[in-house]
Amino acid sequence: MAEMMAKGEQPDVLFWVGCxxxxxxxxxxITKAFVKILNHLDYKFAVLGTEESCSGDPAKRAGNEFLFQMQAMAxxxxxxxxxxxxxxxxxxxxxxxxxxEYPELGGLYDVMHHTQLLQSLIDExxxxxxxxxxxxKKITFHDPCYLGRANEVYEAPRTLINNLDAELVEMKRCxxxxxxxxxGGAQMFKEPEKGQKDVNIERTEEALKIQPDFIATGCPFCNTMMTDGVKNKEKEEEVKVLDIAEMIATAKDL
Amino acid sequence: MEVSNLIFVLCLGIASFFFGRNVIKVRRNIMLGRDIDRSDRSRDRWMTMARVALGQSKMVVRPVAGFLHILVYVGFVIINIEVLEIVIDGLIGTHRVFAFMGAFYSFLIGSFEILAFLVLLACVLFMIRRNVLQIKRFVMQEMDGWPKLDANLILIFEVVLMSAFLLMQGADLALQNLGADHYVKAGSFPISSLLLPLFDGMSIEAIVMIERACWWFHILGILAFLNYLPYSKHFHIILAFPNTYYSNLEPKGAFTNMASVKSEVQMMMDPNADPYAAPAEAEDAEDPGRFGAKDVNDLNWVQLMNAYSCTECGRCTSECPANQTGKLLSPRKIMMDTRDRLEEFGTHVSANGKDGEDGKSLLDDYITREELWACTSCNACTQACPINIDPLSIILDMRRYLVMEESAAPTELNMMFTNVENNGAPWQFPAVDRLNWKDEA
Structure with a gap:
């Protein structure tokens, strides 16, 4: 971003890479796959690089509002x-x-999930x-909570999968x-509470039940959890966990 | 005016008085919460109420329970038109005062009977679901004791009320057929006509006794049920409406930005701020309160109304990933605990004034820390709730208290906070390495 600014240019979009x-x-x-697609299209984008900092999401969900707002305002x-x-x-x-959550603190941007941008690029x-x-191939999509329920984006990732000429199969809970x-809710960074099972195992079992070739995700954390779940079930040879951006990039041999 | 009219007026008066008093008490308890502005977007709010409460849109996500519930709901609302006639008859001593409407009246009475029968059937099926089929969400630990009894009492109440109504109708028809005085030929009796054989060979006096007894039982039962509501989870039949009206309209992922924190952070980040400046007096005169929620009066009134509106159906809990994998957290229990604590706190406030501390709190005495930390903030509970209750906002406010007032987050989360603070990432990676991926293969 700083380089572009120095050249007096404005990118079409800022790619927020995330931690x-x-x-x-x-x-x-996933980052590299998405960048490959954007570069392939000569899409003018920038990243903040070392000027980017945690969005504050895990701090906020864990109850540390101070830390969240400090991150957000910076x-x-x-x-x-x-x-x-x-x-x-x-x-x-x-x-x-x-x-x-940024608008109220002074940050008003048009924000998109990468599956939405890719979808609009296909539409155009x-x-x-x-x-x-x-x-x-049989692909199932695991809805990330913060994309799905939280923001009601359900269709963009599914349309992309359909564009791959794949068979989209839904899990029972979708x-x-x-x-x-x-x-979510900062659970990524701590051990789970006592219980009968870990949440990712329960979800992985549900996904494996429909015997997919691929589990598609749209979130780096879901990706980690599902990958761990598949490994736990020793199915990593049969079932691959991939972000939709990775699928599109490899389908295009990028 | 006859004695019976006087007794009726008295019953109606007493029932209204006690119900009114309890409603005022519940309202007072709800208002013990912090203020929150939900006066915006009234059009959207009316629409939400129409869709979710009136239209039952979220009930039908589960078709069986949803369909049965709609039967009871529609039956309840429509049969209440009949209660209007009963009240007028009771007050002025008429019998079937609306009978002059003729064919339309027959249509109304006929549909009431069919609905009453369907309500009865649905309630029996509900009882079977709870007590015989033992569906998991109805037999979990938090339902032991009063909640389970409460649920069954409500169903028994409704079965008895509907049976009394149908028996009254049957007796009335028998009397009409016998040409008894006072019993005008009016109405239609698709269900209660099946009860006619019961009255074969009875004297008119005996049938009148049965008819009157059922009439009184039905109306007194309704008044008693009305007064039962404020003590019961069944209060949702009223509170579902304001509860959906005042529910959160923002995207589920948008968590509130705490205003008290915002002003402090802004001051901290303002290079021109004078660190030695005395705090502005005028507007800050009021105690800012604690960060987050330790007790019910730290929650806002919408959250407290949520607690009174909850009918403990358990759809939230049965969708909760933490609960489904055996963790202690149950969003329904969060709401039940909030209500129980609010009742206790409200009683204490009534006796000792608003600032009275009773040495107990929602945190630890009702909701444990283990429950709070098990939440993944996935919003499955808020999505599942048929009347837009938000257990997640209570969990978040209590986490805020734990972190910002007690610094009592689990160790790993404290490490995460430190990393975010120092490196700008939840892991211990130096910020300068953030762009390294660019040059990797």
């Missing part, structure tokens, strides 16, 4: 200085926080998607009744 997308080895692959200051108008992110938690005819390895992966 998982920046640091987590698995999630970095991020808003940076983005407003760059006159950011439009944001896309691969993380539904950042998406939700920036879209719904800029992006074409072929089935590739996914043609005819869309507004989707079952959490177990990572």
């Amino acid at each position: 998982a997308g920046s640091f987590d080895d698995r999630a970095k692959k 991020n808003i200051e940076v983005m407003n200085a760059y006159e950011v108008k439009k944001i896309v992110t691969t993380c539904p938690h950042c998406f939700n926080t920036i879209k719904n 005819g800029r992006l074409t998607v072929e089935g590739g390895d996914y043609k005819g 869309k507004s009744r989707g079952f959490c992966c177990g990572a």
Whole structure:
């Protein structure tokens, strides 16, 4: 972003990478896949790089409102200085926080989840998607809570899967009744409370029941939880957990 | 005016008085909560109420229970038109005062009978679901004792009321057929005509006795039921309406930004702020209260109304990922605890004034920390609630208290906070490495 600003340019969109997308080895692959697609289309985007900081979502959900607002206001200051108008992110938690909780603190942006941007690029005819390895394969989509119930985005990811010429099969609990992966509300960063089972295992069992070839996700945290679940069930050879951006990128051989 | 009219007036008066008094008490308790502004977007609010409460849109997500509930709901609302006639008859001593409407009256009475029968049937099925089929959400631990009894009492009440109504109708028909004085030929009797054989060979006096007894039983039963409501989960039949009207209209993912925190953070980040400035006097005169919620009076009135509106159906709990995997958290229990504590706190306030502390609190005495930390904030509970109750907002407010007043977050979360504060990420990665992915293969 700083480089573009120095050249006096404005990007079409700011790609908010998020902490998982920046640091987590698995999630970095999603970041790279999404960037490959944008580069392939010559889409003019920028990232904040080292000027990006945690959106504050985990702090807020864990009850630390002070820390959340400090993060939010610092991020808003940076983005407003760059006159950011439009944001896309691969993380539904950042998406939700920036879209719904930043405006009141002075950060007014048009925020999109990456599946929404990809969908609109297909609608505009800029992006074409072929089935590739996914043609005819059985794919199920795990709704991220902060994309689905929290913001009622259910269709964009599903349309993308259909664009891959794949067979979209739904789990019993999907869309507004989707079952959490177990990572939200800052659970990602702590051990779960005592119980009979971990939430991600319950969800993975539900997904495996319909015998998919791929479990598609739209959230780096869901991705981790589902990947762990599949490994726990020793099914990692048969069932792959992939973000939709990764599927589109590999289908296009990017 | 006859004696019976006087007795009726007296019963009606006493029932109204006690019901009114209890409603005022519940309202007072709800108003012990903090203020929250829900006066905006009245059009959207009316629409939400029409769709969710009046239209039962979220009930039918579960078709069997939803359908049965709609039967009872529609039956209850429509049969209450009959209560209007009963009240007028009781007050002025007429019999079937609306009979002059002729064919339309027959249509009304006929449909009341069919509805009464369907309500009766639905209530029996509900009892079977609770007591024989033992559906999981009805037999969980938090339902032991009063909640279970309450649920069954409500169903028994309704079965008895509907039976009295149908028996009264049958007796009335028998009397009409016998040409008894006072019993005008009016109405239609699709269900109660099946009861006619019961009255074969009885004297007119005996049938009049039965008819009158059922009439009194029906109306006194309704008045008693009305007065039972404020003590019961069944209060939802009234509170569902304001509860949906005042429910959250923002996207479910949008959590409130605490205003008290906002002003402090803004001051902290303002380079021109004078750290030694005395706090502005005038508007800050009132005690800002604690951060988050430890007790019921730290919650806002919408959250407290939610607690009184909850009818303990357990749809929230049966969708909750934490509960479904055996954790202690149950969103329904959060609401039941809030109501129980509010009743207790309200009684204490009545006796000792508003600032009276009774040494107990919602946190720890009712809701444990383990329950609060098990939540994934996934909003399955708020989505499932047929009347838009929001247990998640209570969980969040209590977490806020734990973190900001007691610094009592689990250790791993404290580490996460430290990382966010120092590195701008929940993990211990240096901020300068944030763009490293760009140059990796």
